[in-house]
Amino acid sequence: MGRSPCCEKSHTNKGAWTKEEDDRLIAHIRAHGEGGWRSLPKAAGLLRCGKSCRLRWINYLRPDLKRGNFSEEEDELIIKLHSILGNKWSLIAARLPGRTDNEIKNYWNSHIKRKLLSRGLDPGSHRPLCFPHHNNTTSPSRPAPDHEFPAFQNLKTPEITDFFQQYRSESSPIVPEASDAEEHPDLNLNLCISLPSNSPPRREQSFQRP
């Protein structure tokens, strides 16, 4: 048996939020604070499940959210954090004030992946692109024809196209291999020591349990 759905079948709205729903949610949280998501909808007079309310607040209505495009500095910080943390979007978001995990995840998938590819880096590993190859070595090998990499097909930009052309015309890798020890010489994140002060520690605190 699977678990029951988070929202009982009773009539709940889904999809985009209306201004009226937003106003109700904001008013309720102003009056009662965050939390109690399960019971909030009823208390606030919303025909939504608690999860939906939480998501709307955290990702869109919270007053401390930054709006607008990511800065170049934010881009670089996201890239560095991702190279260390992987897809731990909430941990990454905790290091970018005013940004949400969802926003960063979306931004990663739609922009930064492309940016890394255009630099000749694999967005997953942050290593120089290494294409599937019969010899199975870790050193970069020459790119195979595009049709062998459908995953890249929809990420093409002029920069990426340029990269492939340049890569094909060179006899040696254009991106030197980074040594593990030197990978982040300028980054001191104190990841082991501190958690961000502006948000409560979340799941990862479980790691501290004896």
Added chain:
DNA sequence: AAATTAATCAACCGCGGTACA
């Protein structure tokens, strides 16, 4: 100008984990 394809991103879903009875 219309049709088609791609990009964006808000919102959803299922699951893992915690708190607490």
Added chain:
DNA sequence: ATGTACCGCGGTTGATTAATT
């Protein structure tokens, strides 16, 4: 010790908007 209600996370979807043909 065990069950379960709930929270938060990460992957994914799909509606809308933008770009391209």
